[in-house]
Amino acid sequence: MRDAGSPPARDQMSILYVDDEQELLFIGKKFLERSEEFRVDVMTSALExxxxxxxxSYDAIVSGYLMPGMDGIAFLKVVREHGDVPFILFTGRGCEEVVIEAINNGADFYQQKGRDPEFQFAMLAHKIRQAVxxxxxxxxxxxxxxxxxxxxNDQTEMIVRLTPDxxxxxxxxxxxxxxxxxxxxxxxxxxxLHEMMQNESSDTIIDFLNSLNPKMPIREMERKFTDKNGDTHWQIWTVRALFDEHENRVEYQLVGRDIxxxxxxxxxxxxxxxxxNLLSEITRHDILNQITVLNG
Incomplete structure (x- = not known):
């Protein structure tokens, strides 16, 4: 059995409901589409x-557990291999092992079938809304x-974020x-960062970071370093420390640019x-010497 009618309206949630109980599929589709909030496609087989x-492409998938060919957990595993579409296991089996296995394999919710269709599908609709x-x-x-x-990444400035350690x-x-x-x-x-630097400037940076406090959380530092080719570079870094409500450091944010x-x-x-200045001094000295000679 397959029912995949017209596509959902823009404000509707598209639901795939898979179960081998055809009567339950019919009731569930009728109930969920009653409010026009959901557009439900139904199928009797996970393989189908x-x-x-x-x-x-669906906003959510609802699946039974015991089905011929592929059960709900196996179906869930295949779905999770391809993405994160919300998945709700809807089954008459209430054993703890099934619930744990479903959650461990990525199910968003587990809904047990009951005797009162009105109540069980109202709960199912609520969980679908939450999952979506x-x-x-x-x-x-x-x-x-x-x-x-x-x-x-598009910025020309260098940006790095660090934990307090x-x-x-x-x-x-x-x-x-x-x-x-x-x-x-x-x-x-x-x-x-400090271990990767492995040079004396690491201690300088640590001292600089430790100097930041809630009253002075931002400072600038100028840094000189030599790259692997032996070329010297100069940078100016704006360093900001972030603190929690207890004034404990939670993060450092550093933004640097090449100068x-x-x-x-x-x-x-x-x-x-x-x-x-040297030339001026030499010229002045020569002039004074000439004046001395003339006055000789």
Whole structure:
């Protein structure tokens, strides 16, 4: 049996309901679609559903447990191999082992069938709403996080976040390419920044981080370092410490930019000024000598 009618309206939730009890399928579809909140496709076999339906296109899946060919847990495992669509196991078996196995394999909810169809489908509808709402919130968070990471990776500034004990929790691409170009983006988070630096500047940075406090959570530091090619670079870092309500450090956020060109110009100007001053002194000395000779 297969019932996959017209596509759901924009504000409807699309539900795939799979069970070998055809009478229960009919009652469940009728009840859930009564409020026009859900659009329900029904199938009597998990194998049929996997062959004929784009599983991940549904807002949620409701499945029985004991079914011929493939039971509800096996069906759940296959669904989870392809995505996170909400899955509710709806079964007459109430044993604890089935519940634990369902949850351990990624089921969002477990609903036991009962004698009162009105009550059991009202509970099922409630759990579908909860599962769909949670899944959409997770998807939104993932999209926001991806946008945030993309934004940070597009910045030319170097960005790194640390725990209070120096464990890197986030870096952007500019930071990786500057300090650890041979490592992949996923190889650096979870490592200790101070151990990776392994030089005397680590102690300087630790002292600088320890100087931050709730009254002075932000400071700037200038840093000079030599890359693997022996070239000298200058950077300016804005360092922010985040504190909890008990004034305990919870995170450091560091944003750095390269000021090498600015520093080179500054050094060149300083040297030029020194030469000019020296030349002025020499010229003044020569003039005084000539005056002395003339007055001789």
């Amino acid at each position: 559903a996997l062959k004929s339906s784009p599983i991940q 709402k949670k899944n959409k919130a997770i998807e939104e968070l993932r999209r926001n996080e991806e946008h945030y990471r993309t934004f940070l 120096g464990i890197i929790t986030f870096i952007n691409e500019a930071y990786r390419l500057t300090f650890f170009p041979t490592l992949g983006p996923d190889e650096i988070p979870g490592t200790n 090498t060109r600015h520093k080179e110009v500054e050094i060149a100007l300083k040297k030029s000024k020194e030469k000019l």
